[in-house]
Amino acid sequence: MRETPARARRWALKTSLAALSALALTAVAACGGGNGGSSASSGSADKADLTWQFWIGGTADQAAWQKVADQAHTDHSGITVKLQGTDWNNYWSKIGTLLASGKAPCIIGMQSLRLASYANAMLPLDDLMKKYGLKAEDFDKPIMDGLKVDGKQIAIPYDSGPMVIFYNKDLFKAAGIPDPKPGWTMDEFKAAAKKLTAAGKTGLVTSPGDLSVASWVRTQTGAEPLADGKLNLTDPKFEDGFKGYTDFVRTDKIAPQVPAGNSDFETTQFVSGKSAMQLNGPWSLIDTMGKVKFKLGIAPIPAGPDGSKTYTAGSGFGISRSCKTPDAAFQAIQSMTGEKPLTTLAAAGRAYPARTAAHPAWFTAAKIPEAKEVIDYASENSVALVTSKNWVQVADLLGRFGTQALNGEIPPDQALKTIQDQAGAGS
């Protein structure tokens, strides 16, 4: 009697362990061979029900983008686009899983900084652009380039924007500093920031974010984070530029210390009037204007020895390789990035449109007289920030060790070396 239960238990344990490992192995095998799945669409070039996966922030967002989706149906009565939304943070893992399983929807939202990781599973659009007469010249060049991988167009942009300086006109006026104009230099910027740093306020607020760091480095020394497609952060010119940026906090003391892992700090500090300048993208301009209680101005990033140089980032729509009706999907994207929907989005105060014909509507909505001059100037002096495949990790590491470098906890070149060691060549 005493033996039996023990033996039974042992047997049960053995069987369940065996079953479990069998289950696990089956799952491994099942996950390994996941290319037979079909895409969630059917139809021909002119008739298709398409799904569009996109990042959505809330119900207002959903309604605005649904209108963009409806434009495809208005232009092509046989095509309908169904919008599927996920919040920004979960979007990227979801899209990764979908693309890997071969069951991704036809139309996919894509950001220029993350494109490199997903490009392999997306369809190059150059042939379709020719076939349906979509002209690259109708869009801002930097963002068209930003959505290319190895020279092939992977997505068509709807928004774009060069990084520019947002500044507090009231604080500038109170300190007796003239409004910065395109072409203002690094020395003029530093002098202004020093004058503005007083009575608990600072001239600037920094952030270890990828676009901020890369733009400030580029305007000071012209160095880029990637060379020949490989991460190149330990390049002496990049180190110099990065040191110059961290000096704003470490030695010049024209910007406050930064807290770790708080991406809102920069904007909160600027919006509350505690810091007179920040580097930001035009995509947040109209939103920021609604929040501030002072007069908001914008200026290009100050010019280093070779002039003002900045980076552009933006987003667009692409087609998954598993899409069975790429022609219909492309026509839908063409409608969604057309003049009409982009003008509507711009007039509603959303991101700066990538299509030049929609710019006037945005400038009207922005209500800043110098906006056109500044953004045109910055756009001309900007290039797309080309990223590595593991850019999410690079940006994460930059946030971590960049904070330490800005606060003077570790030397800037040591921070860059750690990031480079951790992230490797960037694949």
Next chain:
Amino acid sequence: MATETTTVAPPRPPKPATRAGRRPALRRDGRYAGIFLTPSVGGLLLFTLFPTAMALAISLFDWPVFGARTFLGLDNYTHLLHDPVFRRVVLNTVLFVVLYVPLNVVVSLGLATWVGPKIKGRQAFRVLFFIPVMTPMVANVMVWRLMFQPGGLIDSGLQSWFGINAPNFLGSSTWAMPAIVAMSVWQGFGYNFLVFSAALDQVPQSQLESAQIDGAGPLQRFRYVTWPMITPAIFFATTMTLITSFQVFAQPFILTQGGPGVSTQTIVMYVYNQGWQFLTMGLASAAGWVLFVIIMAITAIQFVGQRKWVHYDV
């Protein structure tokens, strides 16, 4: 457990009568037990054991969410062993546990003893101390972030009263971990406080009084009467707190994102980042298993150790 060894086996009932009569009943009981257990065992298999085994399988692969998978054997584990960042992450987690668990137990036990039966309005205190446990962690952390950051409540308070700047709590590698521990203790002690309060209420007043009559002071009464009687509660509280504090995630994730550098990154955050941010599932699963083994080992040690200091025979 302790009782099992001491119980005397009940005298066997007469063989023939019972055997014939009880066996089908037993079998029926077993069948019913099986039916009732199926949902929970099924849930355990599907949502706990299967993912655990699956994670072990994934940890042997280079498993990007997106792209080709290759079998690596134990390479993920050797990578973790040699990665200075992961070593720091393990150290951070241990540091958090070492600072947080004793503080939590001391604060909650201290307050529970203080809010003893003689305090007026003890129910109000109990509710008050339990509020941080009930409010959503994210809300708590956001408020603490506003206090900690440069120009925040602590900084501006110190500046206006004493004219000095507070340290950059969340931006300095020295201060970030203590800041997280402080926030966590405030947030988490309420639960153990309730456990200890309930245990202290169970200590018979008569025994405490007789000890007092025998001349025992308050400290002696606590050490020799109260303490042994609440050891099961203390064992429960420390075990649970240890396990949850090894899994700490929300506080550093929202307060510092694990920074500055990696000075407040914990193992669970590392798993989350590797898996859901950088989409390298193999490495994430391996790190998850490392954490699982650490927690298993420490819990086992605790269960072995409890025989020496926990008294169940009250």
